[in-house]
Amino acid sequence: MSSTTPLIQLRNISKAFGGRDILRGATFDIQRNEITAIIGKSGGGKSVLVKHIIGLITADSGEIIFDGLPYSTMKRKDFSAIKNRCSYMFQNNALFDSMTVFENIALPLREKFTFGKADIEDKVRSRIEQLELAEVAQMYPKQISGGMQKRVALARALVTEPEIIFFDEPTTGLDPIRKKTVFSMIHRYHEQLNFTAVIITHDIPDIFYIAHTVNILDEGRIIFSGSPVALEQSSDPGLYTYTHGHEMLIDELTGLHNRLSLMRKIEAFGAEAKDGEKLVLVTVRLLGMRTMIDYKGDLLAHAFIKNLAKFVQTFLPSDACAGMFSKEILVLAYKTEDESTLEMFLNQLEGYFTNLTIETYCHKHRLQVEIGGALTDKELTAYSAIQEALATSKKYV
Numbered sequence: 001m002s003s004t005t006p007l008i009q010l011r012n013i014s015k016a017f018g019g020r021d022i023l024r025g026a027t028f029d030i031q032r033n034e035i036t037a038i039i040g041k042s043g044g045g046k047s048v049l050v051k052h053i054i055g056l057i058t059a060d061s062g063e064i065i066f067d068g069l070p071y072s073t074m075k076r077k078d079f080s081a082i083k084n085r086c087s088y089m090f091q092n093n094a095l096f097d098s099m100t101v102f103e104n105i106a107l108p109l110r111e112k113f114t115f116g117k118a119d120i121e122d123k124v125r126s127r128i129e130q131l132e133l134a135e136v137a138q139m140y141p142k143q144i145s146g147g148m149q150k151r152v153a154l155a156r157a158l159v160t161e162p163e164i165i166f167f168d169e170p171t172t173g174l175d176p177i178r179k180k181t182v183f184s185m186i187h188r189y190h191e192q193l194n195f196t197a198v199i200i201t202h203d204i205p206d207i208f209y210i211a212h213t214v215n216i217l218d219e220g221r222i223i224f225s226g227s228p229v230a231l232e233q234s235s236d237p238g239l240y241t242y243t244h245g246h247e248m249l250i251d252e253l254t255g256l257h258n259r260l261s262l263m264r265k266i267e268a269f270g271a272e273a274k275d276g277e278k279l280v281l282v283t284v285r286l287l288g289m290r291t292m293i294d295y296k297g298d299l300l301a302h303a304f305i306k307n308l309a310k311f312v313q314t315f316l317p318s319d320a321c322a323g324m325f326s327k328e329i330l331v332l333a334y335k336t337e338d339e340s341t342l343e344m345f346l347n348q349l350e351g352y353f354t355n356l357t358i359e360t361y362c363h364k365h366r367l368q369v370e371i372g373g374a375l376t377d378k379e380l381t382a383y384s385a386i387q388e389a390l391a392t393s394k395k396y397v
Contacts, residue, residue, distance in 0.1 A: 005067075005068065006029035006030060006031050006032070007030055007031065007032035007066070007067055007163075007164065007196055008029065008030040008053060008064065008065070008066050008067075008164075009029050009030075009063075009064070009065040010026060010027055010028055010029070010030075010049070010052075010053070010062070010063075010064055011027050011062055011063045011064070011065070012025045012026070012027055012061065012062040012063070013025070013026045013027070013049065013052055013059045013061075013062035013063075013064065014026075014059060014060050014061045014062055014220075015045075015048060015052070015057065015059055015060050016060060021220055022045040022048050022220055023045050023048060023049060023052075023059070023220045024219065024220035024221050025062070025220075025221060026045075026049060026062075026217065026220065026221060026222050027222055028215045028222045028225045029213075029225075030053075030164075030196065030198055030213075031196075031212065031213065032163075032196050033194050033195070033196055034196060034197075034212035034213060035186070035187070035190055035197040035199065035210055035211045035212050035213075036196075036197065036198050036199070036211065036212065036213045036214075036215065037198075037199045037200075037201060037207045037208075037211035037213070037214045037215065038050070038198065038199070038200050038201075038215050038217060039200075039201060039202065039204060039207065039214060039215070039216055039217070039242065040216055040217035040218055041218070042202070044217050044218065044219075044220070045217055045220055046200045046217055047168060047200060049217065050166050050168065050198065050200060052064060053066075053166070053198075054083070054086060054088065054166065055071075055079060055082075055083065066082050067082075069082075083112075084112060084113075084160070085162060085163040085164060086162055086163070086164050086165070086166065087108070087157040087158070087160055087162035087164070087165045087166070088157065088165070088166045088168070089153050089154060089156075089157040089165060089166070089167045089168065089170055090153065090168055091168045091169040091170070091172050092172070092173070093141075093149050093150065093152070093153040094153070095141040095149060095152060095153060095156075096141070097140060097141055097142055098140075099140070099141075100137065100138050100139060100140055101128075101133060101136050101137050101138070101139055101140070101141070101144070101152050102124055102128070102137045102138060104141065104152060104156055105124045105127060105128065105133075105152065105155045105156045105159050106120050106121075106123075106124045106159070107156065108156060108159060108160050109123060109124070109159055109160060112160060113160070123159055123161075124159060127155040127158055127159045128155060130155075130158075130189075130192075131151045131152075131154060131155045131158075131189070132151070133148070133151060133152060133155060136148060136152075146173075146174065146178065147178050147181055147182075150170070150178075150182050150185065151185065154185065154186070154189065158189070158193065158195075162195060163195060163196060164195065164196040164197070164198065165195055165196070165197050165198070166197075166198045166200075167186065167197060167198065167199040167200065167201075168200050169200055169201060169202070170182050170183075170186065170199065170201070171183070171201065171203050171206075179203055179206060180206060183203070183206055183207065183209070183210050184210075186199070186210065187210040190210075199211065204242060204243075205243070208228035208231070208232070209228075211228055212227065213225065213226065213227060214226065214227070214228050214231050216231075216239065216242055218238075223238060223239070224236075224239055224242075231243055235260065237260060240258070240260055253302075253306060254302075254305055254306050254309040255309055255310075255313060255322075256305070256309050256322055256323045256324055256330070257321055257322065257323030257324075258323060258324065259323070259324065259325055259326070261323060262321065262323030262324070262325060262331060262333075262382075263325075263382040263383070264382075265321045265323070265333060266279070266281070266321075266331075266333050266382035266385060266386075267381070267382050269321075269333060269334075269335040269378075270335075270378040270379065270380065270382075270385075271378075272335070273335045273378040276337045277335050277336060277337050277378070278335070278336065278337070278339060278375040278376070278378070279333065279334075279335050279375070279376045279377075279378055279380075279385060280332075280333065280334045280335070280336060280341050280342045280345065280373070280375060280376075281331065281332070281333050281373065281374055281375075281376050281385050281386065281388070281389040282331070282332040282333075282342070282345045282346060282349065282371070282372070282373040282389060283325075283329055283330070283331055283332075283371070283372045283373070283386060283389045283390050283393065284308075284329070284330040284331075284332075284349060284369065284370075284371055285328060285329050285369070285370040285371075285372070285390065285393055286328045286329070286330070286367055286368075286369060287328060287367065287368040287369075287370065288328075288365070288366045288367045288368055289301060289327050289328040289367065290327050290328060291366070292304075292365050292366070292367065293327065296365065300365075301327075304361070304365075304367075305324070305330075308330065308352070309322065311352050312330075312332065312349075315344070315345070315348045316332060316334075317334060317336075319334075320332065320333060320334035321333050321334075325386055329386075329390070331386055331389075332345055335378075339375055342373050342374070342375055345373060346371060346373050349371050350371065350396060353369045353371070353396045353397050354396060354397075358397075359397055362397045363397070367397065368395060368397060369395070369396045369397040370393035370394060370395050370396065371393060371394060371396055372389045372390050372391065372392040372393035372394065373389055373392060374388045374389040374391075374392055376388050376389070
């Protein structure tokens with residue numbers, strides 16, 4: 001097949017268990033020599049989807065095409081040949097405690113192929129050297145660290161020289177540092193060996209840094225299939241939980257709208273405004289906030305924003321909105337016929353930032369505060385309205 005043709009194509013795969021639909025027309029491609037991620041909610045059918053690909057489950061309807069050959073027309077010998085091109089790294093490593101590291105790695109060669117003893121030993125030693133496992137080769141899984149066990153599991157998955165490896169939740173149960181180590185390991189050996197990888201994972205956004213393609217399975221359907229960058233740039237609100245889950249928690253804690261929600265609220269204000277109503281827009285630019293995050297951490301920055309948000313809620317009308325347009329820009333928006341509302345908002349914020357305690361804090365952490373505001377035309381887009389308010393900014397701290 002052409003190198004541009006997907007190695008595996010899934011078309012409208014549906015599966016139900018006990019009357020419950022698990023997969024509902026799932027469709028996506030797995031490109032050869034790339035890392036493909038499948039993400040989604042727990043119990044959403046990700047593992048079931050992969051089990052269809054490796055032949056453990058048969059779909060109720062739909063088709064799987066492997067390297068141009070449909071499963072529905074495939075003979076048993078063809079399917080066996082496909083299985084020999086695949087390998088699997090299990091969620092909990094699935095190493096045998098009664099076998100040494102060397103024996104665990106050699107197991108697939110002894111079970112699936114008819115290599116001689118010398119060939120098997122050569123292949124195992126090659127992988128042991130490649131994954132830097134020589135010091136533990138004669139040890140048992142319980143005698144080595146969790147991170148080392150992951151490398152043993154990967155060595156076993158690689159020892160048959162597979163074309164494609166399926167990773168089922170490879171970072172389950174690991175702390176954040178070890179999770180990053182596992183993803184780095186997969187990326188590093190993928191770069192060296194150029195195998196096709198399919199990774200089932202919950203680890204967002206870490207997986208976005210190594211995957212070429214991300215597929216999101218939701219309610220049994222693939223709701224997104226594309227590059228991590230395309231996912232990040234998407235304005236689809238249904239994808240926001242997958243790209244900005246951490247920010248959504250912060251939004252709930254501060255009571256501030258996230259960027260997408262803020263922009264939609266401003267657009268709605270403009271669309272709903274009656275004759276005589278103006279859109280009051282106030283911006284607080286916190287210059288240095290990104291540097292503060294980089295050098296002093298997210299939590300310190302979050303605490304500052306949380307306190308600012310708490311103050312804003314004391315004077316903001318209940319039907320107004322406040323949200324973070326970016327890491328450094330807070331926006332307040334309100335539609336009203338009373339033009340003096342703009343001055344009231346500006347005075348409140350000026351009073352907050354000229355308070356000695358807040359001023360001292362800003363100087364200590366090298367934050368510069370600029371406040372701007374405008375009565376904008378309701379026909380303006382949210383972005384243009386925010387830019388108009390920013391253009392009036394004055395430095396207060």
